[in-house]
Amino acid sequence: MADHSIKGKTVLIAGGAKNLGGLLAADLALHGAKAVAIHYNSASTAPDAEQTVAAIKLAGAKAVAFQADLTTAGAVEKLFADTIAAIGNPDIAINTVGKVLKKPFVEISEAEYDEMTAVNSKSAxxxxxxxxxxxxxxxxIVTLVTSLLGAFTPFYAAYAGTKAPVEHFTRAASKEFGERGISVTAIGPGPMDTPFFYPAEGADAQAYHKTAAALSAFxxxxxxxxxxxxxxxxxxxxxxWWMTGQTILVNGGYTTK
Structure with missing residues (x-):
């Protein structure tokens, strides 16, 4: 029977330098992963990546970090090649990469649409x-999506719409990779308390989202x-591991107007 523990496993996390990805990288190291590779997008995130690498090492695992823009197939190929060269083939691959755009549908430009598609769909x-x-x-294999795949709201057409294809990518991949015992899932949090949330939301929207989950008060x-x-x-x-081909919404009972 296959070993499904984290102990001794090798991990790759795209978007793993800070916020959820960074916390997850350190957590998996604390739970026994032997090596963790983290990816980050921009040079401005390098200090966060260094801190996360240090946290992983403190937990007793090997750690490496790679910078890359993952909006081309070649860049994703290189990330995996670099990871394999540094720590071996991953047992666990997690993609937390994403970009939010909150804007009226009729104001979204072609350039904005193309960028959202590249970050949220193509890279995934x-x-x-x-x-x-x-x-x-x-x-x-796990990909981060959004709870807006289960609840809809105005102004997020480009964001939720370009995350939506990942649901089918996940289903298809689970069927194709399942013969090798690989499980593939997507997880959709509600609006998260990270620096990514606040710039996109005005005061009224922030107040709404902070009360929109059934468990918000807790x-x-x-x-x-x-x-x-x-x-x-x-x-x-x-x-x-028995959960595969599914999108799991983990949001405290979040709903939208």
């Missing part, structure tokens, strides 16, 4: 492709706390 597609090629048998800010998402992802890449 090619991450799954490379994961399917390189993740070890009985491995785990979190620090009313928003989804990244500390509450990490255990779900940890479960999906370990004992939760």
């Amino acid at each position: 597609f090619f991450f799954l492709k490379e994961a399917g090629r390189h993740v070890n048998d009985n491995g785990k 979190t620090k800010t009313g928003l989804t706390d990244i500390d509450d998402i990490v255990p779900f992802i940890r479960f999906l890449v370990s004992d939760g």
Whole structure:
């Protein structure tokens, strides 16, 4: 029977330098991963990546970090190649990369649409492709999506719309990779209390989102706390391996107008 524990496993996390990705990288190291590779997009995030690498090493795992813009297939291929050269083929591959745009439908430009598609859909597609090629048998693959795939609201056409294809990518990949014992899932948090949330939302919208979940009153800010998402992802890449081909919305009962 396959070993589904995290202990001794090799991990790759795209968008793993800070916020949810950074917390997850350190958490998996604390739970026994032997090596963790993290990716980050821009040079401005390098200090965060260094801190996360240090946290991973402190937990007793090997750590490496790679900078890349993952909006081309070649860049995703290189990320996996660099990871494999540094720490070996991943047992666990997690993609937390995403970009938010809150804007009226009729004001979204072609350039904005193309950028959102590249970040949210294209990079996810090619991450799954490379994961399917390189993740070890009985491995785990997880992509971060959004709870707006289960609840709809104005002004997020480009964001939720370009995350939506990942649901089908996940289903298709689970069927194709399943013969090798690989599980493939997507996880959709509610609006998270991270620096990505606040610039996109005005005061009224912030106030609404902080009360929109059934369990809002029991979190620090009313928003989804990244500390509450990490255990779900940890479960999906370990004992939760039997869950595959699914999008799981972890949002405290979040609904929208």
